[in-house]
Amino acid sequence: MYLPFNLYLYEPLQNIFSKVILYDYLKRRTEIGLKAVNQEIIELVRKENPKYVIWTSWQYDIQESTLETIRQESTVIGWFFDDDWRFDDYSKWWIPYLDYCVTNAIEAVPEYIEFNARVIQTIPNTGVAIDRDWSNIEEKYDVSFVGSRYCADREQYINELKKKNILVHLFGDGWGGYVSFEEMIDVFKTSKINLNFSKDVANQEKLQIKGRVFQVCMAGGFMLTEYAPGIEKYFDIDKEIVCFRNEEEMLHKIGYYLEHETERHAVAHAGWKRAIREYTSIHMVSKVFQEIEQYLPARDDPKPTPEKLKMPIRIRRIRSLYHFQWARALLEENCKENLWKDALALSLSYNPLTWFGPGYYYVVSFLPSFMRSFVLEIYGDGEKYHKALFFQLGSIRYARKMKRCFTKRLWGSI
Numbered sequence: 001m002y003l004p005f006n007l008y009l010y011e012p013l014q015n016i017f018s019k020v021i022l023y024d025y026l027k028r029r030t031e032i033g034l035k036a037v038n039q040e041i042i043e044l045v046r047k048e049n050p051k052y053v054i055w056t057s058w059q060y061d062i063q064e065s066t067l068e069t070i071r072q073e074s075t076v077i078g079w080f081f082d083d084d085w086r087f088d089d090y091s092k093w094w095i096p097y098l099d100y101c102v103t104n105a106i107e108a109v110p111e112y113i114e115f116n117a118r119v120i121q122t123i124p125n126t127g128v129a130i131d132r133d134w135s136n137i138e139e140k141y142d143v144s145f146v147g148s149r150y151c152a153d154r155e156q157y158i159n160e161l162k163k164k165n166i167l168v169h170l171f172g173d174g175w176g177g178y179v180s181f182e183e184m185i186d187v188f189k190t191s192k193i194n195l196n197f198s199k200d201v202a203n204q205e206k207l208q209i210k211g212r213v214f215q216v217c218m219a220g221g222f223m224l225t226e227y228a229p230g231i232e233k234y235f236d237i238d239k240e241i242v243c244f245r246n247e248e249e250m251l252h253k254i255g256y257y258l259e260h261e262t263e264r265h266a267v268a269h270a271g272w273k274r275a276i277r278e279y280t281s282i283h284m285v286s287k288v289f290q291e292i293e294q295y296l297p298a299r300d301d302p303k304p305t306p307e308k309l310k311m312p313i314r315i316r317r318i319r320s321l322y323h324f325q326w327a328r329a330l331l332e333e334n335c336k337e338n339l340w341k342d343a344l345a346l347s348l349s350y351n352p353l354t355w356f357g358p359g360y361y362y363v364v365s366f367l368p369s370f371m372r373s374f375v376l377e378i379y380g381d382g383e384k385y386h387k388a389l390f391f392q393l394g395s396i397r398y399a400r401k402m403k404r405c406f407t408k409r410l411w412g413s414i
Contacts, residue, residue, distance in 0.1 A: 004181055007128050009056065009079075012285035021048060025061050033339040034326070034346065038066040045070045052292075054079055057094065060319050067097035075099045077292070083108035084208040085200050089315065096306040100295075102288055105208065106230045116306040120291045123234065124211035126284050129276035130185060132220040134269055141169045143254060144191040146184055147212065149174025152199035160247045166254060168195070188219035192264065193254055196225035209234070213241065217275035222268040224253060234279070240271040313351065320351035324358055331361055334369050341365075 013020045023044060028037045041062070045053060053074045055062055058081070067076055078098040080091045083105035091108070095101060095117045103112065104124040112119035143166060149155055150173065161168045171179045171187060179187065188194055194216045200206035207228040216223045217240070225231070227243040235241045242257065244250040257264045327343035344358045364375050 005056075007181075008126070008281050009054070009285065012282045013054075015282055016286060016289060017051075021050070029061055029326075030330075030335075030339075033336070033342050034061060034063075034323075035338075035342045037061065038063050041066055042069050045073050050074050052077055055098075057081075057091070060322050064094075064097050067094070071097070071099060075292075077102060080104075080108075082201070084206065087111055089318065093309060093311060093315065096308045100292055104211075106233075118295060120288055122284050122288050123214060123279055124209055126211060126279050126281050127215045127218045129280050130189065130219045132189065132272065134220075134265075137265060138190050139192050140190040141187065141192065142166070142258060143168040143193045143195060144171070144187050145169075145175075145195040145197075146171045146179065146187055147197070148172050151201055152197065154197050154199075157195075157197065157247060157250065160251060161254070164251060166251075184215075185219045188216045188221035191221055193224050193257055194221045195250075196223065198226040198228040214275055214279045217241065217268075217271040218280065220268060220272040222257065222264050223271055224250070224257070226250075235271060235274060239267065240274050242267060313353075316350045317354070320347045320354050323347040323350070324354065324361075327358065327361060331365060332372070334372075337365070 010020065010022055021044070023041065025037050025041070028040065032040070051074065053070055054077045055067070056079045070076055076098050077100045078091075078094055079102045080086070081104065083091050083103045084107065087103075087105070087108045091101070091103070092111070092115055095112065095115045099118065101112055101117045101119045102122055103109065103119060104122055106121060109119055109121050143161065145154075145158065145168060147154070149170075158168060158170065169187070169191070170176050171184070196210055196212045196216070198207045198210055200208050207226065209228045209231055210225070213223055213225050213231065213235070217235070223241040225241060225243055227245050231237070231241070231243065237243050242253055244253055257267075323343045324347040327340045327347060330340035330343060340361075344362060347354060347358050364372055367375060
């Protein structure tokens with residue numbers, strides 16, 4: 001359901017630059033291991049001498065030392081996603097190793113600036129313009145939603161629709177199953193009303209602008225979205241998209257626009273015109289590099305270099321766990337010894353206190369492959385029991401806390 005990478009970045013970059021080299025570091029990691037991947041990137045940059053190196057960051061496969069090295073050869077851009085909830089735990093730790101940071105979160109811009117980063121703000125995961133015959137609009141669904149069930153209060157909203165006997169077609173994890181990008185676009189085009197919910201994945205009290213808004217509009221669909229601060233910067237509300245702030249308003253507007261076809265089509269058409277004129281992937285990538293070209297001399301200006309931050313144990317644990325999970329997968333698949341050993345070593349380097357898991361897997365590696373699965377199952381079962389125990393303890397603590405609060409309020413009111 002996500003926008004294919006070639007449509008999001010690769011093809012737009014090809015429209016701007018005469019030569020674009022795509023390096024699939026995740027695929028290469030499974031083939032040669034993380035240490036070799038980072039060395040290969042350095043060698044590739046030295047060989048090709050590119051003007052820019054774009055790192056589409058997500059996890060911890062590229063090392064800080066690699067970014068420092070290739071910055072000597074090229075201008076390095078970190079392209080960050082979901083900074084609405086990932087800035088503190090992830091993005092800010094990479095700032096000292098990058099020349100420019102690109103973010104789709106408006107609220108994160110001042111946070112980047114606070115760390116002396118050269119930051120460029122762009123729109124979220126966008127898409128490609130879909131041509132439509134506006135004289136012949138096919139509509140198969142009254143109301144549809146494409147997205148995961150397991151996020152914030154989405155299910156609560158959907159249940160309210162069902163209570164009112166409003167038929168809503170659901171696609172995505174936990175609903176009707178995943179759909180391809182092409183199928184998703186068809187849903188957007190053929191739905192009378194496309195729903196979008198804006199609550200943050202990590203912080204359910206926070207609202208963020210979702211890429212889904214831009215994707216629906218580019219497909220020519222009518223967009224009814226939960227309001228997120230700043231959305232009016234991109235679309236004229238009630239003329240190009242329609243917003244709601246609560247269940248009651250959502251139900252009212254669904255009922256209204258299902259009955260008023262002419263207004264619904266006018267909003268969808270206006271949103272489509274705005275989106276294909278300003279928000280396609282080509283527009284987005286072009287604007288980012290226009291800004292970078294304007295600021296390019298700043299790479300050598302006297303602006304203070306962001307200081308390398310001391311990483312707290314909480315962040316080190318996250319990185320350690322990521323590499324440990326890689327080691328587990330590589331060992332369980334009987335990959336080459338150097339691949340999982342490098343991952344285990346990296347896991348321990350970030351957090352030596354996590355010695356039990358890596359140590360257990362290291363010992364298992366000496367067993368014949370036919371014996372490993374049984375011994376690894378023991379670890380997996382123990383891990384499940386451990387998580388279940390902590391969940392139960394957490395539930396007990398929460399219940400006790402609620403009991404104390406209730407008792408305090410009760411006695412306070414007597």
